Amino acid sequence: MFRAAHGLIATTVNTAPRAALCRACDVAEAVAALAQPGAAAVAGGTDLCAGFNAGLTPSLLVDLSRLEVLRGIEITTEDIRIGALVTHAQGSRDQGLRAALPGFAAAWGMLANPRIRHRATIGGNIMARHTRYEMSLLLTALGARLVFAEGEQTPAQVWNAAPGLLTHIVIPRHAGQRFIYMRGLRPQLTLAVHRHAGGGLAAIGTEWLHPVALALADAGLEELPETFADHVISRWYARRAGAALLARGMEALDAA
Amino acid sequence: MPPETIRFTLDGRAAAITAEPTEPLAHALREHCGAQGVRVACSRAVCGACTVLVDGLPAASCAMFLWQVEGCAVETVARLKAHPLQEAFARHGAFQCGYCTGGFLMLAKALLAENPSPSRAEIAEYLSSNICRCTGYSVIIEAVEEAAAAMRAPA
Numbered sequence: 001m002f003r004a005a006h007g008l009i010a011t012t013v014n015t016a017p018r019a020a021l022c023r024a025c026d027v028a029e030a031v032a033a034l035a036q037p038g039a040a041a042v043a044g045g046t047d048l049c050a051g052f053n054a055g056l057t058p059s060l061l062v063d064l065s066r067l068e069v070l071r072g073i074e075i076t077t078e079d080i081r082i083g084a085l086v087t088h089a090q091g092s093r094d095q096g097l098r099a100a101l102p103g104f105a106a107a108w109g110m111l112a113n114p115r116i117r118h119r120a121t122i123g124g125n126i127m128a129r130h131t132r133y134e135m136s137l138l139l140t141a142l143g144a145r146l147v148f149a150e151g152e153q154t155p156a157q158v159w160n161a162a163p164g165l166l167t168h169i170v171i172p173r174h175a176g177q178r179f180i181y182m183r184g185l186r187p188q189l190t191l192a193v194h195r196h197a198g199g200g201l202a203a204i205g206t207e208w209l210h211p212v213a214l215a216l217a218d219a220g221l222e223e224l225p226e227t228f229a230d231h232v233i234s235r236w237y238a239r240r241a242g243a244a245l246l247a248r249g250m251e252a253l254d255a256a
Numbered sequence: 257m258p259p260e261t262i263r264f265t266l267d268g269r270a271a272a273i274t275a276e277p278t279e280p281l282a283h284a285l286r287e288h289c290g291a292q293g294v295r296v297a298c299s300r301a302v303c304g305a306c307t308v309l310v311d312g313l314p315a316a317s318c319a320m321f322l323w324q325v326e327g328c329a330v331e332t333v334a335r336l337k338a339h340p341l342q343e344a345f346a347r348h349g350a351f352q353c354g355y356c357t358g359g360f361l362m363l364a365k366a367l368l369a370e371n372p373s374p375s376r377a378e379i380a381e382y383l384s385s386n387i388c389r390c391t392g393y394s395v396i397i398e399a400v401e402e403a404a405a406a407m408r409a410p411a
Binding site for chain 1: 257276277278279280282283296299300301302304307313314315316318319320321323324363366367381382384385386
């Protein structure tokens with residue numbers, strides 16, 4: 001097989017040095033393996049392999065596929081618990097989730113393309129920590145908690161914290177809970193609206209910025225941080241377009 | 257990494273590859289099994305030329321590792337010989353350079369297994385996973401529509 005000299009063309013999963021493999025049989029083994037230098041978790045693997053093209057060269061791949069405790073969706077009256085290994089296709093089609101929180105299931109079904117949806121996982125989408133991946137924004141609006149083997153974090157904390165092993169995601173349930181995600185302006189701007197009897201949140205994001213949570217009462221997005229701007233949109237545009245999306249989302253939830 | 261023997265079925269037949277388990281699946285299928293219908297282009301799960309079915313579901317084989325198909329049923333475009341999709345693609349000339357065709361055929365097979373009567377819009381949405389740089393999308397969609405109709409027709 002042809003292997004290009006380093007720097008001649010981008011490294012790919014084919015040309016990168018072969019990594020060692022740990023097939024973790026339980027959470028403790030996975031945590032220990034991921035703590036080793038150069039280790040990378042493999043769930044669906046779709047983002048990991050793209051990472052090789054960006055220069056990622058893990059020396060140890062930690063296969064999570066045997067960790068059955070990271071699979072499945074459990075729904076109680078208190079919360080929705082989603083295993084980190086649930087794929088986009090499984091999650092968006094889960095009958096229980098579609099009944100409990102249809103707007104979120106529909107939004108989940110919009111992520112990625114059909115070829116990716118069957119392999120890519122909710123955990124991978126979050127732990128890839130790419131602003132263009134949308135699950136973090138959805139979970140920010142939902143006030144979700146990320147449960148790691150090492151403790152809990154919010155979606156916002158994960159952007160900066162050193163990741164461990166994400167085991168599942170917990171979405172609190174509320175009376176009158178409704179959700180809608182609007183991504184028609186993507187990649188410039190997307191917005192999710194989560195409303196329930198006790199309040200709710202909106203979350204706004206772009207292809208390049210971390211999602212920001214906003215109060216639903218902030219119709220003009222006045223609390224949008226001054227730093228919310230990138231090389232495509234200004235804060236002024238984000239406020240104008242975001243306010244329009246928020247109003248549209250609230251109307252849609254009224255009509256639902 | 258020492259070689260391991262990974263066993264799976266390839267296009268309906270038992271297969272075993274003895275290699276490093278972290279070898280990319282697309283590379284392993286081409287180099288060890290002679291599955292030249294699996295094409296590699298982007299190597300990052302974007303273009304879809306390397307699409308295979310793993311246990312019936314479409315997957316980018318450039319973004320999978322050999323160990324991940326242990327015990328699985330892997331299907332490549334070689335499985336589609338004399339299939340209505342192959343015939344429809346040929347009849348419509350649904351390819352130009354042909355490099356992407358194997359990936360499109362496998363993706364279309366997955367679509368029709370999931371939805372035997374897709375609308376034109378549903379076909380376009382599903383096939384948007386893959387890229388044809390010759391931009392022959394219209395004839396590809398027409399071929400899938402025709403194959404779907406042929407597969408629904410009573411024998």
